[in-house]
Amino acid sequence: MAEWCADHLRNCEGWKSAGLELSTTSDENAKWLDASIRQLVSWTDCASLGGFHETLVNLTKSDPEAIMGRTFLVGLAGLGTEATARDPAFVETMKKLESDAEKYANPREKRHVKAAVLWGRGEHHEAADEWDSIIDDYPTDLIAIKFSHDAHFFNGNCKGKKDAIEKIINKWKPDLPMYSYLHGMYAFGLEECGLYGDAETEADKALNLNRFDCWASHAKAHVLEMNGRHKEGKEFMYRTEDDWKKGWMIATHNYWHTALFHIEFGEYEDALSIFDREISKRFLRSNSLLDMVDASSILWRLELEGVDVGKDRWRKLEHLAKYIDNHSIVFNDVHLGVALYKQGDLETEKNLRASLEKYTNVLSEDNAKISKEIGMPLYDGMLDYARCDYDTAAETMFPIRDKVVQIGGSHAQRDVFVQTLIQSCIMSKDPKNWSLTPQLLIERETMKHDSLLGQRLAEKFRARHPL
Numbered sequence: 001m002a003e004w005c006a007d008h009l010r011n012c013e014g015w016k017s018a019g020l021e022l023s024t025t026s027d028e029n030a031k032w033l034d035a036s037i038r039q040l041v042s043w044t045d046c047a048s049l050g051g052f053h054e055t056l057v058n059l060t061k062s063d064p065e066a067i068m069g070r071t072f073l074v075g076l077a078g079l080g081t082e083a084t085a086r087d088p089a090f091v092e093t094m095k096k097l098e099s100d101a102e103k104y105a106n107p108r109e110k111r112h113v114k115a116a117v118l119w120g121r122g123e124h125h126e127a128a129d130e131w132d133s134i135i136d137d138y139p140t141d142l143i144a145i146k147f148s149h150d151a152h153f154f155n156g157n158c159k160g161k162k163d164a165i166e167k168i169i170n171k172w173k174p175d176l177p178m179y180s181y182l183h184g185m186y187a188f189g190l191e192e193c194g195l196y197g198d199a200e201t202e203a204d205k206a207l208n209l210n211r212f213d214c215w216a217s218h219a220k221a222h223v224l225e226m227n228g229r230h231k232e233g234k235e236f237m238y239r240t241e242d243d244w245k246k247g248w249m250i251a252t253h254n255y256w257h258t259a260l261f262h263i264e265f266g267e268y269e270d271a272l273s274i275f276d277r278e279i280s281k282r283f284l285r286s287n288s289l290l291d292m293v294d295a296s297s298i299l300w301r302l303e304l305e306g307v308d309v310g311k312d313r314w315r316k317l318e319h320l321a322k323y324i325d326n327h328s329i330v331f332n333d334v335h336l337g338v339a340l341y342k343q344g345d346l347e348t349e350k351n352l353r354a355s356l357e358k359y360t361n362v363l364s365e366d367n368a369k370i371s372k373e374i375g376m377p378l379y380d381g382m383l384d385y386a387r388c389d390y391d392t393a394a395e396t397m398f399p400i401r402d403k404v405v406q407i408g409g410s411h412a413q414r415d416v417f418v419q420t421l422i423q424s425c426i427m428s429k430d431p432k433n434w435s436l437t438p439q440l441l442i443e444r445e446t447m448k449h450d451s452l453l454g455q456r457l458a459e460k461f462r463a464r465h466p467l
């Protein structure tokens with residue numbers, strides 16, 4: 001942890017000598033900015049700084065007008081998928097930032113403002129391009145690197161995620177603060193591109209440099225998941241739990257990965273226990289959309305496997321109604337719709353569906369277009385499955401299956417849609433739908449090797465539709 005303790009934070013001169021000059025003249029603000037990005041990249045609180053949330057408060061307090069501090073907060077809110085251009089307060093914040101940047105920002109800061117505001121206004125691909133172009137000119141700009149990494153994730157751009165780190169990792173000197181975290185980010189980009197061997201090498205490199213790099217642990221979990229190394233994955237996650245759980249910002253998701261390994265083995269009680277012990281409780285504390293996605297996903301996957309998780313578990317996902325007009329990324333909306341339906345809150349689910357439809361008809365931002373073309377059919381297909389209308393679910397989801405990557409998330413996360421489509425086909429009555437199953441099983445096996453869950457799906461298909 002020591003590398004990002006308060007003693008090593010950069011003041012204005014420190015940022016300038018790193019080639020990343022700030023327009024603020026407040027050394028305190030410059031240091032809090034460094035503290036903010038370092039904690040964000042590590043997904044972890046630095047106790048000596050009072051933790052991430054306290055750091056953000058101090059970032060603003062130390063210089064409320066500082067351009068880069070405000071830009072960081074706008075980028076953070078947008079990429080946290082909580083704030084959107086439909087939130088009037090956020091719109092005002094972005095407008096004021098843009099106008100002040102015109103007057104006070106230096107050229108690099110102006111580019112950061114442009115990227116953060118583009119993201120906030122829903123121009124997600126253009127924003128990612130802008131962050132990438134900053135990295136081209138400022139290879140050690142960790143804020144641009146982190147925001148680009150997250151933007152590519154939400155854009156479903158696997159290659160972009162890999163390439164952005166690949167082009168700069170050798171330009172960093174290993175003694176720069178946070179250097180080791182580049183290997184964890186690179187590992188995840190490589191993994192999403194299917195380059196599993198290289199991804200594991202990079203994840204191990206990151207973990208050898210810093211065993212607390214929970215994003216590298218996460219990348220390694222992905223590699224083990226996609227390669228069917230479930231026993232190894234489970235052992236790895238439990239053996240290193242005390243290391244990666246310090247990264248509270250991603251801990252829910254790492255517990256979700258641990259639960260996935262259990263589901264592969266049919267160890268449903270263990271997966272439920274992780275939901276009860278960690279995932280649901282962490283969601284209740286954070287009430288964040290990112291944690292909601294993991295919670296909804298794990299319960300849905302267990303139900304696909306025939307487990308009765310009980311309505312009470314779904315109802316542990318409280319206060320979901322406040323998100324129904326959010327629409328920052330449709331990946332969230334689909335998980336939200338499923339959770340609302342399974343809770344039995346059909347009225348709110350109906351309102352979410354209507355709000356999403358209206359959003360796709362009125363707006364033309366990136367997510368609105370993707371929601372219209374891919375998100376809505378996916379949403380409908382998932383809900384058709386929930387209503388046991390398997391033929392309609394299969395017919396709705398099959399034609400869009402190759403495009404679902406565009407809604408963002410990882411391959412492992414989107415496997416929930418693949419599993420639902422396969423289950424829909426197996427359960428369909430119409431031969432034209434259930435006859436698609438073998439093809440879909442092969443497609444899944446190509447992406448996700450040696451899946452025990454895949455073998456169970458194949459067995460279920462053969463039992464329902466014998467030759």
Ligand SMILES: [Fe+2]
Pocket residue numbers: 218222253257410412
């Ligand atoms: Fe993941």
